[in-house]
Amino acid sequence: MVNQTTKLRLLKLQKLYSRVSRGKGEILREISLAEIPESVYNSNAIENSTLSLEDTEKILLHNLVPKELNIREVYEAKNLAKIMEMLLRKKQKLSTDLILNLHKMLLHGIDDAIAGRFRRGKEWVRVGNHIGANPNFVYSLMSKLVNGYNKESDIYFLDKIAHFHAEFETIHPFCDGNGRIGRVLLNQQLMALNLPPIIIPNKSKKTDYYRLFNKYHLTFKYEDFTKIFALLLQESLHKRIAILTSERIIPLSIWAKNNGIKGNSAVNKAKRQTIPAFRMREKWMISSDISG
Numbered sequence: 001m002v003n004q005t006t007k008l009r010l011l012k013l014q015k016l017y018s019r020v021s022r023g024k025g026e027i028l029r030e031i032s033l034a035e036i037p038e039s040v041y042n043s044n045a046i047e048n049s050t051l052s053l054e055d056t057e058k059i060l061l062h063n064l065v066p067k068e069l070n071i072r073e074v075y076e077a078k079n080l081a082k083i084m085e086m087l088l089r090k091k092q093k094l095s096t097d098l099i100l101n102l103h104k105m106l107l108h109g110i111d112d113a114i115a116g117r118f119r120r121g122k123e124w125v126r127v128g129n130h131i132g133a134n135p136n137f138v139y140s141l142m143s144k145l146v147n148g149y150n151k152e153s154d155i156y157f158l159d160k161i162a163h164f165h166a167e168f169e170t171i172h173p174f175c176d177g178n179g180r181i182g183r184v185l186l187n188q189q190l191m192a193l194n195l196p197p198i199i200i201p202n203k204s205k206k207t208d209y210y211r212l213f214n215k216y217h218l219t220f221k222y223e224d225f226t227k228i229f230a231l232l233l234q235e236s237l238h239k240r241i242a243i244l245t246s247e248r249i250i251p252l253s254i255w256a257k258n259n260g261i262k263g264n265s266a267v268n269k270a271k272r273q274t275i276p277a278f279r280m281r282e283k284w285m286i287s288s289d290i291s292g
Helices: 005-020 026-044 053-062 072-090 096-107 135-149 157-172 178-192 202-208 210-219 223-245 254-257 265-270
Strands: 250-251 278-280 283-287
Touching: 005 223, 026 072, 026 202, 026 223, 053 072, 053 278, 072 096, 072 178, 096 135, 096 178, 135 157, 157 178, 157 210, 157 223, 157 254, 202 210, 210 223, 223 278, 223 283, 250 254, 254 265, 254 283, 265 283
Parallel strands: none
Antiparallel strands: 250 283, 278 283
16 A cells, blocks of 8 residues: 555656547557567566566567577466557456456467466466465456456555455466466556556666565565555556656656766655666666756
8 A cells, every 4th residue: 555645746747648648649659569578578587587677578579580589488478478568558457357368378389288277177377485375266256357357446546456466466366477468467457447557677676576476475565566666656657747748758867867866865756766767778768857
């Protein structure tokens, strides 16, 4: 759960984003399309893919596949990118059918025997020390989860999304691809609310992502997921607002130097989103218009 200050900050950003983006749907799509290689790289890297960001860009932007790359990982990158492109083209309501369709797309040509269906029979899964839900109850658990999310309520939207994400990964409904589909659904839910997608960074997965699942499994508390998603959403909004309104976007290190701020201090402010900085290809950037 985020505090009232953060909620008000996000609400203010959402209103500004709505105002400056009005009538600019095409460039907003282009911004999100340009992010796909970085988003694909991070999501796959979280699952221990060996592809670098540069590898992913070569595959997705230039259709170049170096011989030394793992072919399965190449297919994973291409399939995940297709899913992200499809969701950008058309808003879709969350449903079990949508989830199954996305999973079918993700594992197409990789493992068609398990693509597009939930675990069943003796298909148990383990992630670290966590055992996914009993396969006999996966379908009913997913139906309840989806229906609960779609039900009208006064719950803060990021709390709903955070709970869904934590519970989805706890159920672990598929034999493979749970993490990537979970992160895709997170962005599907944001985009359904007219908000931009976010990128969960691989670099901080052990300190800012994985540990939260361990906490949820023991306590069913998902508030820390809400906090992370709130920071990443602010970053995504800041990026789009800057692109739409700023004369120039510059590296945060240059901005810090120009404003007499130590580099580490500027990065810490960026991570806390107390300045409107954002990452592009893993490098912190900011509008040159922002005063120190």
